[in-house]
Amino acid sequence: MLSIPNTFTPERRELFFQVLEDTCSPKQAAAAAGISRQTAFYHKANDVEFRTRWEKAVEVALDSLLDEAYRRAALGYDEPVIHQGRLATTSDPATGEERPLTVRKHSDRLLEVLLKFRYGEQMADRLRVKVEDTGLSADALLAMPADERAQLVALLSKYNAARPHDEEHDDE
Template sequence: MSNENTLPQPAEDRPLAAWRKPFLEALSQSPNISRAARVAGISREWARQCRKADPEFAAEWEEALEEGVDSLEEACWARAKGENISYQFTKDGKSIPHPVTGEPYCEPVFSDTLAVTLLKAHRPEKYKDRSAVDVNATIKAQPQYDLSILTDEELEWLERIQTKLEAHTNKA
């Protein structure tokens, strides 16, 4: 693998055929457009312009991104299940020997956070967060009163109160 820092400066006049393959390979290994552009020796902007101009390249770009994300997801699953091995070291950097075998001591490294995230992504009906906001919720309406039992004088009094309250509410 070449050192990304030693690549020449981006050259926007380079034809797509000259950098297409290394760009797509880098994108499929790590779905990061900036990194893929550096590997290919071009700028992100030039890559995006070529993507807009060439539908076939755009489709290959999307496929490379999918491969990169699949690879990342595979690594996450392995870590979530503790398939990664971590060797234990002393503060001096020396490996800790296993008490029975004498081999360097190692243990699996789990990630509960990755496990939860993956479960939410793949089984949202079972593992999604349960808090929700009902955007269609309504404020409980004021109780409705039978105003027919009021006298004319009481209705006028009630109208004056309502007018006063509405005027005060409109000022606020």
Template sequence: MHQSRWTEPQRKRFLDVLRKSANVSAAARAVGMSRSSAYQLRRQDPEFRAAWDEALEEALDLLEAELWRRALKGVVRPVFYGGRRCGMIRSYSDQLGMFLLKAHRPERYGALTRGRRELDEEGEEGGTDPRERLLDLLASIHTRLTGEEEGEEPVEGDED
């Protein structure tokens, strides 16, 4: 199983399994080679590395297509009552839908998007510089937490 020479048919089969599974261990097992020898071949052979990357891209494209299908069409699951199957129900995953939206429309659904968009719009349109807004926000937080304006000396007798 740990032979060091990869034959051309082994390489092709490895890439085929990798393309279908995105799983290096499974692909190596399918051709009777070790996972580490696959990575070693990848490091040493630029053509194999490029074919590997392409196979993984294809596998990820297939996964993405399946996730889109599930997000749009749902997944049909059996419903049981009293230990017997009594019907089927189509389930949808809001979490999967949001994940896909965040991945494909980060400008609209990504983390911190609303705040980032507001800062960008104000900065681009001649509004305040985003750094100035951040400093103002920090000063406002400081005032709320301490009850004093930044730069003011505490009044004697204040034990805060």
């Protein structure tokens, strides 16, 4: 019987896990380690220690993505200003050096996703309470024919718009 040497050495495994931590991509990690994706998935399926390291590496990668999403959403990022198709610049008052003009941007969409990720159940509970306060249940609304549901939504919108807003309840 012909013996095939194991080229997935401990050093290559370490490289695989390092790249997996950085990219969250088994394909890129396998390529960097010089193995096929099939080899990586074979070891994941058949080696508990390998699978555990894989899962930890993915967690590290996902934590990095979460950190980056938070940074972009809450702290913001500098985006270069383009004016008439050219990068706008400004002079540093101290040195006179020209540097790109930037504006601070934040991602409302990422902030929404992060809030849903963190507070999804609480947000869903609050939504359910608001629906229950109207005397309507989600099941009843879903059971309605689409045209009747549309009429109800239109009526509720009309009366909700005409209703004076109570400042006490605005922050609920």
